[in-house]
Amino acid sequence: xxxxxxxxxxxxxxxxxxxxxxxxxxxxxxxxxxxxxxxxxxxxxxxxxxxxxxxxxxxxxxxxxxxxxxxxxxxxxxxxxxxxxxxxxxxxxxxxxxxxxxxxxxxxxxxxxxxxxxxxxxxxxxxxxxxxxxxxxxxxxxxxxxxxxxxxxxxxxxxxxxxxxxxxxxxxxxxxxxxxxxxxxxxxxxxxxxxxxxxxxxxxxxxxxxxxxxxxxxxxxxxxxxxxxxxxxxxxxxxxxxxxxxxxxxxxxxxxxxxxxxxxxxxxxxxxxxxxxxxxxxxxxxxxxxxxxxxxxxxxxxxxxxxxxxxxxxxxxxxxxxxxxxxxxxxxxxxxxxxxxxxxxxxxxxxxxxxxxxxxxxxxxxxxxxxxxxxxxxxxxxxxxxxxxxxxxxxxxxxxxxxxxxxxxxxxxxxxxxxxxxxxxxxxxxxxxxxxxxxxxxxxxxxxxxxxxxxxxxxxxxxxxxxxxxxxxxxxxxxxxxxxxxxxxxxxxxxxxxxxxxxxxxxxxxxxxxxxxxxxxxxxxxxxxxxxxxxxxxxxxxxxxxxxxxxxxxxxxxxxxxxxxxxxxxxxxxxxxxxxxxxxxxxxxxxxxxxxxxxxxxxxxxxxxxxxxxxxxxxxxxxxxxxxxxxxxxxxxxxxxxxxxxxxxxxxxxxxxxxxxxxxxxxxxxxxxxxxxxxxxxxxxxxxxxxxxxxxxxxxxxxxxxxxxxxxxxxxxxxxxxxxxxxxxxxxxxxxxxxxxxxxxxxxxxxxxxxxxxxxxxxxxxxxxxxxxxxxx
Amino acid sequence: xxxxxxxxxxxxxxxxxxxxxxxxxxxxxxxxxxxxxxxxxxxxxxxxxxxxxxxxxxxxxxxxxxxxxxxxxxxxxxxxxxxxxxxxxxxxxxxxxxxxxxxxxxxxxxxxxxxxxxxxxxxxxxxxxxxxxxxxxxxxxxxxxxxxxxxxxxxxxxxxx
Numbered sequence: 001x002x003x004x005x006x007x008x009x010x011x012x013x014x015x016x017x018x019x020x021x022x023x024x025x026x027x028x029x030x031x032x033x034x035x036x037x038x039x040x041x042x043x044x045x046x047x048x049x050x051x052x053x054x055x056x057x058x059x060x061x062x063x064x065x066x067x068x069x070x071x072x073x074x075x076x077x078x079x080x081x082x083x084x085x086x087x088x089x090x091x092x093x094x095x096x097x098x099x100x101x102x103x104x105x106x107x108x109x110x111x112x113x114x115x116x117x118x119x120x121x122x123x124x125x126x127x128x129x130x131x132x133x134x135x136x137x138x139x140x141x142x143x144x145x146x147x148x149x150x151x152x153x154x155x156x157x158x159x160x161x162x163x164x165x166x167x168x169x170x171x172x173x174x175x176x177x178x179x180x181x182x183x184x185x186x187x188x189x190x191x192x193x194x195x196x197x198x199x200x201x202x203x204x205x206x207x208x209x210x211x212x213x214x215x216x217x218x219x220x221x222x223x224x225x226x227x228x229x230x231x232x233x234x235x236x237x238x239x240x241x242x243x244x245x246x247x248x249x250x251x252x253x254x255x256x257x258x259x260x261x262x263x264x265x266x267x268x269x270x271x272x273x274x275x276x277x278x279x280x281x282x283x284x285x286x287x288x289x290x291x292x293x294x295x296x297x298x299x300x301x302x303x304x305x306x307x308x309x310x311x312x313x314x315x316x317x318x319x320x321x322x323x324x325x326x327x328x329x330x331x332x333x334x335x336x337x338x339x340x341x342x343x344x345x346x347x348x349x350x351x352x353x354x355x356x357x358x359x360x361x362x363x364x365x366x367x368x369x370x371x372x373x374x375x376x377x378x379x380x381x382x383x384x385x386x387x388x389x390x391x392x393x394x395x396x397x398x399x400x401x402x403x404x405x406x407x408x409x410x411x412x413x414x415x416x417x418x419x420x421x422x423x424x425x426x427x428x429x430x431x432x433x434x435x436x437x438x439x440x441x442x443x444x445x446x447x448x449x450x451x452x453x454x455x456x457x458x459x460x461x462x463x464x465x466x467x468x469x470x471x472x473x474x475x476x477x478x479x480x481x482x483x484x485x486x487x488x489x490x491x492x493x494x495x496x497x498x499x500x501x502x503x504x505x506x507x508x509x510x511x512x513x514x515x516x517x518x519x520x521x522x523x524x525x526x527x528x529x530x531x532x533x534x535x536x537x538x539x540x541x542x543x544x545x546x547x548x549x550x551x552x553x554x555x556x557x558x559x560x561x562x563x564x565x566x567x568x569x570x571x572x573x574x575x576x577x578x579x580x581x582x583x584x585x586x587x588x589x590x591x592x593x594x595x596x597x598x599x600x601x602x603x604x605x606x607x608x609x610x611x612x613x614x615x616x617x618x619x620x621x622x623x624x625x626x627x628x629x630x631x632x633x634x635x636x637x638x639x640x641x642x643x644x645x646x647x648x649x650x651x652x653x654x655x656x657x658x659x660x661x662x663x664x665x666x667x668x669x670x671x672x673x674x675x676x677x678x679x680x681x682x683x684x685x686x687x688x689x690x691x692x693x694x695x696x697x698x699x700x701x702x703x704x705x706x707x708x709x710x711x712x713x714x715x716x717x718x719x720x721x722x723x724x725x726x727x728x729x730x731x732x733x734x735x736x737x738x739x740x741x742x743x744x745x746x747x748x749x750x751x752x753x754x755x756x757x758x759x760x761x762x763x764x765x766x767x768x769x770x771x772x773x774x775x776x777x
Numbered sequence: 778x779x780x781x782x783x784x785x786x787x788x789x790x791x792x793x794x795x796x797x798x799x800x801x802x803x804x805x806x807x808x809x810x811x812x813x814x815x816x817x818x819x820x821x822x823x824x825x826x827x828x829x830x831x832x833x834x835x836x837x838x839x840x841x842x843x844x845x846x847x848x849x850x851x852x853x854x855x856x857x858x859x860x861x862x863x864x865x866x867x868x869x870x871x872x873x874x875x876x877x878x879x880x881x882x883x884x885x886x887x888x889x890x891x892x893x894x895x896x897x898x899x900x901x902x903x904x905x906x907x908x909x910x911x912x913x914x915x916x917x918x919x920x921x922x923x924x925x926x927x928x929x930x931x932x933x934x935x936x937x938x
Contacts, residue, residue, distance in 0.1 A: 023876035024868060026884025027891055029819020029859035036818040194919050196823045196831055197885040246821070246885025247919050279824040486883025486920050658879040662921055666882065669922030692828040692917060700910040700923040 034200035039272035046119035050101035053135035053354035053685035070118035090321035102319035105284030137685035139351035169343030174308035178299035186372035189679035192288030197246020198277040203266040218248035219523030226255030242513035250360035283690030287359030291316035308343035322359035329616030330365020337446040339395040374735030406609035417626035417648035425628035441739025447728030448619035450528030462601035465519035488659035500541035502565030527724035534719025540600030551589035623728035629736035638756030650712035653721035671733030746773030793861030808843040819859035830916030833889035859888035880929035882920035
């Protein structure tokens with residue numbers, strides 16, 4: 001780590017505004033997504049989905065469907081019954097339902113046919129005989145033993161998928177000596193990713209015994225593993241290709257049943273098979289943010305220093321485990337940072353329900369609990385007469401510290417975030433000083449910059465590997481299985497290589513993810529790519545650079561230690577007039593070996609305690625955020641508008657300013673959606689709004705002005721000092737708005753989304769209780 | 778989608794200036810005709826319900842949702858797709874602005890936005906920010922929060938980089 005007062009190094013590309021390298025392809029429609037690929041002779045697959053939330057399958061008769069002209073194959077569950085799931089410890093899904101269905105939308109059968117209309121007619125000809133089972137649309141009923149558990153693996157005959165109990169320090173003693181305590185109970189509707197590209201997969205089994213799968217996935221490697229496990233084909237005979245992906249946000253991170261079904265249908269027919277989801281398919285596949293109820297108690301001393309958290313969470317999992325075990329831990333352990341919490345107790349339960357599965361969505365596990373915690377802290381600040389900023393600064397986790405649950409904190413610029421947001425927003429002139437209906441609020445957050453645990457590897461192998469090849473044309477081909485799903489990781493990968501080797505960006509070619517040639521990276525989830533891929537890329541590029549420097553040393557007669565890269569050349573550090581062009585150095589380096597190869601890898605260091613679940617939430621670095629939102633509430637209608645968000649964010653060094661701004665602005669959009677109106681709306685177990693018309697994401701007119709305040713100091717282990725900016729920027733959005741609503745109308749809204757009717761109702765209840773809009777309460 | 782029952786219908790279109798004659802089922806939608814029959818895959822399918830705007834093309838210069846447009850009902854008309862507004866080499870000013878301002882992330886919605894915004898700037902060369910927002914309100918983007926899209930359109934209108 002650099003000495004604190006040493007000036008931070010500057011770079012030629014890193015830290016500038018780098019437009020996305022595939023931008024020209026995207027703005028012209030030339031970028032190739034999965035559905036843009038057409039294989040000769042391909043069949044179209046369609047899925048028969050369950051109209052029942054919970055039912056035992058007595059029989060499925062597919063004979064009529066199978067006999068229809070144009071139908072190539074009909075598949076039911078028993079052919080490939082091997083369970084799978086994204087986490088190795090909770091394999092509870094099958095590609096097609098076996099024995100019973102568990103939600104409306106569960107897959108009963110699949111058809112491959114010459115065209116979609118034929119496939120749809122075949123689906124209608126399938127006869128299903130079922131015995132209805134009791135459905136469990138809400139988690140509450142499933143916490144005790146039930147007549148017909150959704151899964152046999154539910155805890156002791158209940159529908160509980162995962163229960164976490166953690167206690168660090170002594171929470172009861174801390175509450176006993178507290179100066180003030182607060183309790184907040186939050187309710188959160190489920191929300192979903194709403195990426196614009198529906199899922200799509202093409203599979204092609206070929207006579208050489210191989211299987212190629214193109215899929216809109218953000219984790220090609222886990223898909224690769226799941227295909228192998230379920231289909232019983234060794235991984236080396238399966239080739240997974242990731243075309244451009246039209247957004248993911250977590251929704252394309254699980255290996256999904258349709259991907260396996262598509263491959264199975266190709267194996268059955270010997271022909272290429274395409275499956276393309278319609279929007280209703282996307283909604284019922286879901287894997288979005290969990291509907292959650294939480295109960296947060298916080299104790300503080302007279303100065304507002306946090307003494308203890310006591311937290312419960314009841315998490316509605318839907319039909320599958322998905323990432324749920326992680327979700328259950330995260331709802332606890334991600335509640336603490338950016339604050340020091342000396343005593344902590346958590347009881348979390350994730351319960352299976354007969355609804356579409358929830359899973360990982362941007363800022364997974366950290367969003368709902370953060371909202372409740374931040375509203376609770378604001379309530380405490382008000383009652384203690386402490387400014388919300390001061391209360392948080394007093395509790396800030398120091399850099400290079402360890403949390404009560406043994407998270408290793410290295411860099412944190414959280415206090416700088418607080419200062420920047422406070423100053424730029426004019427907080428001290430606004431908070432509690434704006435007229436009725438207008439308000440400002442503070443929300444803070446932190447998030448993992450990559451999960452420390454690769455979820456599949458024993459023994460531990462690198463979480464990311466990058467390969468480079470430089471040949472006589474002067475181009476550098478980069479192979480890595482990292483998944484750019486729009487966040488800009490291809491551009492960052494190219495920029496890091498170009499920066500280190502000293503060449504123009506257009507010399508660097510990011511090769512499409514292809515498991516035959518791309519070394520493993522475990523994909524775009526847990527906000528891990530910048531940190532892990534970035535370090536691997538830097539290492540690979542340094543290896544390539546060193547080969548060039550050795551060649552330049554032979555050409556110039558100066559020792560390698562005296563040489564450095566500059567733009568498109570290698571020069572003598574103290575005699576910059578003596579230089580070798582990049583191409584000359586490259587060609588000299590190639591004399592004996594031909595094309596240069598270089599490799600780099602990243603493996604996160606050991607960390608975390610040795611108790612059960614200790615690894616959940618450990619990360620090689622964390623991002624930090626302090627947001628101020630300013631709202632304008634129409635107190636007659638309850639309609640409110642977020643006018644501006646001051647987003648102070650610590651992603652370490654900013655590596656691509658354009659991309660970081662884009663991640664923050666997009667995160668704020670998504671966070672506002674959950675705050676202001678988005679909800680997976682259910683009647684019982686039936687999803688009532690499976691379309692983008694009825695599930696409304698915010699419109700351009702609803703977007704606030706956003707001022708990005710990027711104040712992070714370099715992280716000691718991050719690539720060039722960088723950390724994540726993909727998920728952490730979402731979290732602080734919601735409580736900033738929630739606390740601003742309180743400043744505006746004197747009501748704390750704990751039930752999300754906060755729609756205008758709830759705003760009005762809250763105002764009515766406050767008025768009926770005789771409370772003024774300003775003042776303690 | 779969901780076709781195959783009725784009598785096939787001749788459809789004659791000018792697509793990006795090229796006259797094209799096809800015979801297709803009466804329920805063939807314009808989006809499928811473009812993507813499947815003509816292999817013009819720049820136009821994207823996001824919802825099939827007219828809710829996302831990814832499939833925006835022009836009919837006689839006017840932005841329409843091709844997923845809600847029956848191909849036979851636009852027979853004889855001029856169709857312009859993203860391929861038709863892209864210069865033979867390089868990018869249009871608006872496309873360049875989308876790249877430079879970070880107005881495209883995953884890119885799946887981008888062709889639709891380019892079609893909508895190109896028509897806006899052709900008809901209203903100097904739109905206000907609310908006019909831009911209103912014009913693009915039928916196109917969904919989940920990545921950018923629209924901020925950089927509005928910026929890119931405004932920058933193009935003002936002739937600045």
